[in-house]
Amino acid sequence: MELKHSEDCDIWEEDDDGGEEEGEEDEEEEYTRTSKALNAAQAKREAFRKLKDNHDATSKSIDFDDLLPHVGEFGRYQKLLIYFICLPACIPCGFHAFNQLFMSPVPPHWCSPPPELAEAGLSPDVVRNLSVPYHEDLGYDQCQIYDVNYTQILQEKILHPDESWPTTSCRYGWTYNTSIIFSSIVIDFDLVCEKSIFPTIGLSVLNIGGIIGVYLFGTVSDRFGRRISFLACLAIEQLFGFLTAFSPNFWIWIVCRFFVGLTIPAIYQIPFIISLELVGPTYRSFVTVLTCLFYVGGMLLLSAVAYLVRDWVYLCLVTSLPFFSYIIYWWFLPESPRWLLSQGRLNEANRILQSMARVNKTELPQSFTEKLKARMISQQAISVQSSHSSTGGMCKICSTPNMRFKTILITLTWFANESVYVGLSYYGPAMGNNEYLSFFLACAVEVPSYLLCWIVMDRWGRRWILAVGMIVGGVFATVTVVMPEDASQLTLVLYLISKFAESAAFLIIYPFAGELYPTEVRGIGIGFSSYVGGLGLVIIPFINYLGTEMLVLPLFIMGIISVFGGFAALRLPETLQQKLPNTLAEGEEFGKDFQWSECLTCIPSTAAEEEEVSESEPLEEIVSMEDLDRSKSVNGGPARPDEMTPLQKTTSLKERRGMLMKQSSVIGTPIITDSSGAMKLTFWV
Missing domain, CATH: 1.20.1250.20 (MFS general substrate transporter like domains)
Structure with missing residues (x-):
């Protein structure tokens, strides 16, 4: 507040000198607070812009998804690895997840006769007629036998049963009609009547193993690498699938099925994750569908194998032994570079990326190594901080x-x-x-x-x-x-x-x-x-x-x-x-x-409408670094000819962009990632 130099003003100032000084101090404080707030807001805005610029400048060179366009998002390297290693690895999962359905067909059966009747020299039809109750609607009873004195009946030469005879459960085992179904765990382990639910229990145990195995092999994969986890999973699946064929009784058989179940669906999930980690976000939807198709292909192949191999023992062998050849993956399956980076193994990741670039006939940015190392250190710090602060579940x-x-x-x-x-x-x-x-x-x-x-x-x-x-x-x-x-x-x-x-x-x-x-x-x-x-x-x-x-x-x-x-x-x-x-x-x-x-x-709403909305949004509405990543999600130019998927090759450019350009969502990356970009298999305990 400014005062004019006049007599009246001087008199007024003289009379109210203390109050005027107080008012000036309040206004100065308010002005100072306002100025500080404006300066802080401006500084925050400038800092955010600087952070954004630094994030853009760094991540464009070193973020793995942004690096992939330099080495190839879906080039020859990825295609060879996916088509000849990762996708064939899905087939044994389809085999072992469903071959159990063809191990337990139930043939027609009935109670075996007592020894004195079986050794009486009568024809099989007469023996069955005398020992097994017959129902007009259902035929011969499968779980009941007449409880009478067959020695006396044979002495009296009775050849037709009396419906009033008492019955009891099968005491001497079962006789099976093997004219159509000649091999089954039902036959070998007598899983009928009160044990008829045992094959169902076996299927349930297989799935219990799957629930445990997803976490078990997920933990191994996240801590020791995808390659080790997949090879261990493959070895356990094939070993216990093979041992299933030699099970002497049902309980050994169900233990083998439990260990096979440990690997389902991990044996399918791990190569799926390796595939997703090697391709750009634009192609992950294609890889997801392709992986599902190969999994279904394994199931289709199983139906043909089961039709040709009717013996359940040989079926176990046929669905296990061929996949022991996958041991060659030890020499050909590389570790995921994303996982290597998340573990700080920069040199190993760099070698794989160099190989990828060489096979794809591209080159890595010269400043890649140093900037990637800096990003890796910062992301590890973020991971440690977030691990300490994340609570609540x-x-x-x-x-x-x-x-x-x-x-x-x-x-x-x-x-x-x-x-x-x-x-x-x-x-x-x-x-x-x-x-x-x-x-x-x-x-x-x-x-x-x-x-x-x-x-x-x-x-x-x-x-x-x-x-x-x-x-x-x-x-x-x-x-x-x-x-x-x-x-x-x-x-x-x-x-x-x-x-x-x-x-x-x-x-x-x-x-x-x-x-x-x-x-x-x-x-x-x-x-x-x-x-x-x-x-x-x-x-x-x-x-x-x-x-x-x-x-x-x-x-x-x-x-x-x-x-x-x-x-x-x-x-x-x-x-x-x-x-x-x-x-x-x-x-x-x-x-x-x-x-x-x-x-x-x-x-x-259409993508065009969303783009108009996003263009009108102010910078301050981006509230996190993840939003920055979202705003730069892969929406880039058309794929190179050697990186096109079949759908891209058969559609026009306009249709191709509309169909394959992904929104900022996890549809292209359905597996959870940590702050370093490595996809997670285990995420809930």
Whole structure:
């Protein structure tokens, strides 16, 4: 405040001198505070811009995803490694996950007669007629025998049983009709009657091993490397698959199956991760679908092998021995350079990247090594700091209502989808009149399902594919309950439509869940949902066991579960072309304003609209370094001719860019990464 030099003013100042001085001091303090605040805001803005510039300047040279364009994102090196090593490694997983279905076919059987009747010199038909009760609707009883004095009956020359004779359970074992099914663990271990559920228990134990093995081999992979983990996993799978053939009893057999189960699906997941870590983000969706197709290829091949090899012992050998040749991977399978960098093994990573560049006929940036070393040190410091500060786990995710609600929906949907998909796969041999053809068809329908899903999932969004796939699959599975018992072909058709729809949903559930969970807790969230979903694989064999009494009952139950999961998925927010949540606070806001009318919306807003919105957003709205990475996600120019996928080669440039250019989401990177960029197999304990 400025005062004029006048008499009146002087008199006034003289009268109120103390109050005026106080006012001037207050104004000066306020001015100082305002100036400091403005300077701090300006400094913060400048610091952020500087941080962004430094981050851009550094990461463009040293971030692995940004380095890949220099050495080749999908060049000759990656293609050779993926096509001849990683993808063939998926085949034994399909073999060992489902060959157990063909080890336990149940032939017609009945109780063996007592010794005095068997040694009486009578024909087999007369012996069976005298010892086994006969039912007009069901034929000879499979688990009951007449409990009478056969010595007296033979003395009295009675050749026809009396229906009033008392019965008891089989005392002398069982006789099997081996005219069609001549080899089975059911025959060798007498797994019938009160032991008929034992093969189902064996299938459940296989999946229990899988739940444990995912964490076990995931830990080995994250700590000791992908190469060591994969080779150990492969050795255990083939060794115990081989030893299964020599099991002297059921309990040894089930122990072998448990150890085989430890490697499923780790034997499939590890080469899948190696493939994803070697290619650029643009190509990860293609690699994901291709890996699924090779896995299905293993299942298709298994149906042919099982058809040709009907002896369960030889089937174990045929599905194990050929894969011992994979020992050559010891010399040809390189370690993941991403993992090497995350462990500080810069020289080894550099050698692999040099080889990659040489095979792809490209060159590494000259300043690569030093800048990568600096980035590696800073990222390791960030990893240590984040490991000390990360607490809360699932309690942290469920602490807010919207995140808690979405977590419940994701977990329920995952449980329903995975249980039904695997349950339908297990039930394939029971459908139709030929178990081998039925299983082949059940696997074959997955191929067009995956290809269709690959084409439309970046156009129609994730939620609708997931929800519609589960609802349609559930409805067709449920409808089988109204089919006549003799309509086996029509029931098979309905089953195949259901499997087709469920396969599309199965492909999308993992990346969709990864996009819904905020980056801050994505690993914990996906780990929790996938482990709960894995529990369904332990239960589903027992649901399929109900089919021994009523063929379509398991389909009806799985259909109800699938429809329920599909409607739960409809309530989840769409993630395609949306700014994905980074922090828990963002996750809480994401989908919070969901309207039920959105359930009817299939195609989300276009990428062009999103680009207009992103261009209008101020710099300050980027709130984390991850957002900076998102803003630079691979949207670059067209791929080189030697890096094109089949879909890129067969579509126009415009269609190619629209289909393969990924939004900033985890659809291209469905495996969780740590701060160093290495993908994680274990993320929830």
